[in-house]
Every structure is written in structure tokens, then in C-alpha cells.
Amino acid sequence: MTTAPSILVACGDLILLDEVIRYLEEIPHWKLLKSARSVEELLASSDEPDCVLLTDALAFDLCRHPRGDQLGAGLVVFGRQETMEGLRAAMELGARGFLRWPAERERLRSLVERRPELPLVASAPSAPLHAVWAPKGGAGASVVAAHLAGALATLGKKVVLLDLDLEHADQTAILGPEPDRKSMGDLLRVSDELTSETVRSALWPHPLGFDAVLSPGPG
Numbered sequence: 176m177t178t179a180p181s182i183l184v185a186c187g188d189l190i191l192l193d194e195v196i197r198y199l200e201e202i203p204h205w206k207l208l209k210s211a212r213s214v215e216e217l218l219a220s221s222d223e224p225d226c227v228l229l230t231d232a233l234a235f236d237l238c239r240h241p242r243g244d245q246l247g248a249g250l251v252v253f254g255r256q257e258t259m260e261g262l263r264a265a266m267e268l269g270a271r272g273f274l275r276w277p278a279e280r281e282r283l284r285s286l287v288e289r290r291p292e293l294p295l296v297a298s299a300p301s302a303p304l305h306a307v308w309a310p311k312g313g314a315g316a317s318v319v320a321a322h323l324a325g326a327l328a329t330l331g332k333k334v335v336l337l338d339l340d341l342e343h344a345d346q347t348a349i350l351g352p353e354p355d356r357k358s359m360g361d362l363l364r365v366s367d368e369l370t371s372e373t374v375r376s377a378l379w380p381h382p383l384g385f386d387a388v389l390s391p392g393p394g
Contacts, residue, residue, distance in 0.1 A: 180287050181206040183224040185217045185233050191255070191276070195228065198280060205287070214240050226287045230254060231261030231273075238267050251286045259391070262363050263341040272366045285368075302333075317345035325383040334385035335378065344390040352379045352389060360391035 182205055186192040192210060199207050208224055211217035214236045217227070227246065229237070231254035237243040252265040253276045265273040271286045307323065309316035317340075324336040338346040341359060357377040365373060378386040 179204045179206050180225040181208055181222070182226050182228060182287065183208045183211065183217075183220065183222055184228045185211040185214075186228075186230045187212050187233060188230065191230065195253075195276065198277070202284070214243070218242055218245065225249065226251060226271075228253060228283075229268075229270075231258065231264060234264035234268060234270070235260055238264050243268070249287075251283065253280075253283075259342045262360060263339075266339070266341070266359075266363055270366070273363060312343070317349060321346060321349045324385045324387070325381070328381075328384035336381075336385055336387040338388065338390040341390050346387060347389050350379075350381055350387060350389070352387070356389065358389050358391040362388070 182199060184192060184195055184199070184207075186195065192212070196207065196210065199205060208222045209220075211220055214233055217229075217233070217237075218240070226249045229250055229252050231252055234250075234252045237246070246268075250265075250268050250270040252261060252268070252270045252273045254261050254273075255276060257273065257275050262273055272282070274280065274282050274286070305323065307316050307320040317338075320336060324334045327334045336346065338344065338359065340346075356379050359377070362369065362374065362377055374388075377388050379389060380386055
């Protein structure tokens with residue numbers, strides 16, 4: 176980023192908001208815009224920041240908002256603790272990363288000021304994307320997704336199964352991988368420096384011939 180980045184903080188917790196703003200004011204080349212204390216206030220803002228620092232609580236609200244996908248600025252989600260709900264909201268919103276405040280606040284500069292990255296794989300061939308979803312737990316979506324991945328693999332297709340349910344880890348229970356394998360949570364923690372090799376290191380090979388990136392599950 177060649178120019179001073181403009182930053183907007185969205186936080187409903189006044190104590191946390193004051194703490195973050197005080198820290199940002201110590202970075203002289205950043206332009207700090209007015210803050211927002213709710214999703215509605217954030218979406219109504221006329222500012223066009225380079226980056227929005229969004230608390231995990233508001234990130235969760237933004238995911239459920241009908242206009243939540245209209246926020247064009249780069250997002251960085253932060254919170255006092257790293258939770259499955261916060262990580263999942265950050266992933267759904269396409270955030271640059273999730274950081275624990277204040278323990279990981281030094282990572283903020285790299286997330287805000289990073290330059291646009293090249294695609295993970297240059298000239299990569301396109302591939303179909305199939306999403307399996309159900310409105311409630313117990314409907315069988317995880318079982319269908321696992322069988323679909325296995326069926327496509329037996330037909331000679333190259334398949335990667337992504338478990339995006341960061342809370343329940345149903346695919347882990349269905350497929351039975353070794354307990355020390357990497358997960359989607361590991362990829363989210365290094366999303367600001369993600370590479371194709373990092374993604375490959377998280378792939379777990381299933382005996383049927385497809386790969387999977389699994390949920391970290393409760394924890």
C-alpha cells in the first residue's frame with residue numbers, strides 16, 4: 176500500500192473501542208476515520224475506508240444482515256478471545272484475518288498494509304464448486320457431502336472437501352482422520368500470509384482418493 180491507509184473501527188463496546196482507537200492514534204501514517212457502534216451505523220457510513228476493523232460480535236451480526244455483503248472495504252475481525260463463532264464470521268465475510276486483542280495487535284499492521292497478492296496458483300484451471308447446506312443440524316448435509324466427495328473421487332475427479340462448519344466438526348466424526356491433523360482454523364490464523372503450500376499442508380487424504388480440509392471443532 177503506497178498511500179496512508181484509512182481505517183474505520185466498528186465496535187459496540189465503548190471500553191474496547193477506546194482502547195483500539197488509542198492504539199491506532201500511535202500509528203502516525205494511518206488515517207483514522209470516525210467509528211461505528213453498530214452494523215446499521217457501519218453500513219450507513221459515507222466513508223470509504225481502506226480497511227474496517229470489526230469486532231467479532233458485530234461480524235456475527237453483519238453475517239446475518241441482509242446488506243452484509245455490501246461492505247466493500249477490506250475487513251479485519253478482532254476480539255478479546257478466539258472463538259469458533261468469531262472465526263466462522265471472519266471466514267464468511269472474507270476478512271483478511273482474525274486477531275486476538277490486544278495479544279495479537281502487532282499483526283494489525285501487516286493485515287492493513289499488505290499489498291494485493293498474486294493468485295495462489297498462476298493460470299490455475301477452473302473447477303466446479305458444489306455447496307451442501309441444510310437449514311438445521313441433523314438434516315444429513317454432512318453425510319451427503321462426504322458421500323458426494325467419495326463418489327466423485329471414484330469417478331476419477333480431483334476433489335477437495337471443505338468443512339466450513341467450524342463449530343461441530345461433523346466431517347471429522349464421519350471421516351475419522353488422525354487427531355493431530357491441521358484444520359480450517361489453522362488456515363484462518365495465517366490468512367494474512369496464506370500460500371498454496373500452506374493450503375496443501377492442511378489437506379487430509381481420504382482412502383477413497385479425495386482430500387479434505389476439516390473443521391477444528393469445539394475448543
